[in-house]
Amino acid sequence: SQKIEQNSEALNIQEGKTATLTCNYTNYSPAYLQWYRQDPGRGPVFLLLIRENEKEKRKERLKVTFDTTLKQSLFHITASQPADSATYLCALPQAGTALIFGKGTTLSVSS
Amino acid sequence: GAGVSQSPSNKVTEKGKDVELRCDPISGHTALYWYRQRLGQGLEFLIYFQGNSAPDKSGLPSDRFSAERTGESVSTLTIQRTQQEDSAVYLCASSLAPRSTDTQYFGPGTRLTVL
Numbered sequence: 530s531q532k533i534e535q536n537s538e539a540l541n542i543q544e545g546k547t548a549t550l551t552c553n554y555t556n557y558s559p560a561y562l563q564w565y566r567q568d569p570g571r572g573p574v575f576l577l578l579i580r581e582n583e584k585e586k587r588k589e590r591l592k593v594t595f596d597t598t599l600k601q602s603l604f605h606i607t608a609s610q611p612a613d614s615a616t617y618l619c620a621l622p623q624a625g626t627a628l629i630f631g632k633g634t635t636l637s638v639s640s
Numbered sequence: 641g642a643g644v645s646q647s648p649s650n651k652v653t654e655k656g657k658d659v660e661l662r663c664d665p666i667s668g669h670t671a672l673y674w675y676r677q678r679l680g681q682g683l684e685f686l687i688y689f690q691g692n693s694a695p696d697k698s699g700l701p702s703d704r705f706s707a708e709r710t711g712e713s714v715s716t717l718t719i720q721r722t723q724q725e726d727s728a729v730y731l732c733a734s735s736l737a738p739r740s741t742d743t744q745y746f747g748p749g750t751r752l753t754v755l
Contacts, residue, residue, distance in 0.1 A: 533682070561741055572644070572731050572746025573683070580741075618682065627673060627696065628744065630683040
């Protein structure tokens with residue numbers, strides 16, 4: 530069955546550093562991958578979508594890569610700030626338009 | 641504009657009782673999804689509605705779970721004879737159209753606690 534793994538449950542970094550989060554998947558060849566941010570007590574908020582024919586996507590301080598050979602996506606936040614502290618979820622499409630979500634990585638940025 | 645809203649925000653119920661959770665999608669969004677998020681877990685797909693088409697119920701965990709949607713508006717998720725393992729946050733999302741790449745907009749969720 531399809532499986533998504535986000536390698537780290539928690540990641541702690543210093544303000545100003547680059548945070549790198551990993552999303553791996555198996556038994557699957559998705560046409561795209563999405564990243565969401567979830568703050569405590571709130572629903573996920575869409576950040577970025579990258580398609581299988583795109584190697585890299587950028588949005589402000591965010592960068593996502595998608596390696597279909599490794600079956601892996603990396604999510605980078607450069608010049609991280611305490612306000613970036615949240616849980617980040619990767620998601621892949623399953624049948625229809627529903628999404629399979631990873632468990633998420635909780636990022637803590639300390640000042 | 642208004643986002644996806646859900647009610648109640650919190651629900652505490654006793655084992656064996658029925659509960660109804662409500663979702664108001666963004667106006668004009670034709671697709672609506674329900675997910676469940678257990679503590680420390682990822683989101684689990686439950687059901688998907690698209691217009692007047694038959695819903696995709698493939699994620700519903702048991703026949704105690706059902707959902708309805710009136711046209712392209714409000715949806716209710718009903719859990720009958722609740723069990724303690726039903727305790728979770730139930731999230732609703734909507735999207736403009738059912739294209740697979742459409743962004744899903746999530747509500748704040750309903751936290752259900754079954755005692």
